[in-house]
Amino acid sequence: SLGHAAFMAIGAYASAVQTQRLGLPFVVALPLSGLVTFVFGAMIGLPSLRIKGLYLAIATLAFQFLTEYAIIHATGGTGAISVKPPAIGPWVVRTERQFYYLLLVIWLASGIFAANLVRSRIGLAFMAVRDRDYAAQVLGINLLYYKALAFGIAAFYAGIAGSLWAHYNKLITPEHFTIVTSIDYIAMIVIGGLTSVWGPHLGAVFVTALSQGLKIITPLAVTVLPAFAKIATPLREIVFGTILIVLLIWEPGGIAMLLKKLKRKLDLWPFPY
Numbered sequence: 001s002l003g004h005a006a007f008m009a010i011g012a013y014a015s016a017v018q019t020q021r022l023g024l025p026f027v028v029a030l031p032l033s034g035l036v037t038f039v040f041g042a043m044i045g046l047p048s049l050r051i052k053g054l055y056l057a058i059a060t061l062a063f064q065f066l067t068e069y070a071i072i073h074a075t076g077g078t079g080a081i082s083v084k085p086p087a088i089g090p091w092v093v094r095t096e097r098q099f100y101y102l103l104l105v106i107w108l109a110s111g112i113f114a115a116n117l118v119r120s121r122i123g124l125a126f127m128a129v130r131d132r133d134y135a136a137q138v139l140g141i142n143l144l145y146y147k148a149l150a151f152g153i154a155a156f157y158a159g160i161a162g163s164l165w166a167h168y169n170k171l172i173t174p175e176h177f178t179i180v181t182s183i184d185y186i187a188m189i190v191i192g193g194l195t196s197v198w199g200p201h202l203g204a205v206f207v208t209a210l211s212q213g214l215k216i217i218t219p220l221a222v223t224v225l226p227a228f229a230k231i232a233t234p235l236r237e238i239v240f241g242t243i244l245i246v247l248l249i250w251e252p253g254g255i256a257m258l259l260k261k262l263k264r265k266l267d268l269w270p271f272p273y
Helices: 004-021 026-049 054-074 096-119 121-131 133-138 143-169 179-192 199-224 232-250 254-268
Strands: none
Touching (some): 004 026, 004 143, 026 054, 026 143, 054 179, 096 121, 121 143, 179 199, 179 232, 179 254, 232 254
């Protein structure tokens, strides 16, 4: 999906409208934002029965641009909305440390839900449709239902993330949810591992840590080699992209598969077989 940032935007603006204009508490607005985004995701997933691959990617890309236009038009041109800090009862989340603990709880809950979903009947149907959709249909799996459900669940997660981002940043604009954001998330998922529940989490940590690490190293490298000062920024992007490409060439299955292979070797150590 090239329109995942659009689902985040829907969740963010839905949460902002609910808390700022309707006066709903954060604990109510957060799941409702996810449900609103779920509906949009399921609707976008309906055409997936007829189109797939590149054509489906283009359809989600069109949804991305339509969402950006709709937000700008609905908000009077600027698209900016201020959002107050989240509050859970009397506890108002104001500091970054407090927000970290809130995110940690939601992250663990979402990860446990996803892990259990994969092992359920719905998860097995998802994997069957992913691996060979025609064979899954022969087995009696409703392709339209499960494809729309998969899009809806993915959009639900994006909507929750968008809502949390809105309350963390306290100001949201369409510039926060562009196609570049969608591509960043796709890179994290692919780098982490497409076939693992925890792979995208590993990919997000790796890509973010790599990006921030290069930002720290670049000024230090410029002090040692002043001649590279003018090309430091583009050179940093080149190094960033090269590392990701080399990693995928080395292990197409991503970091999750790399760790799984490493675990197998450690289980067999010191014997090769």
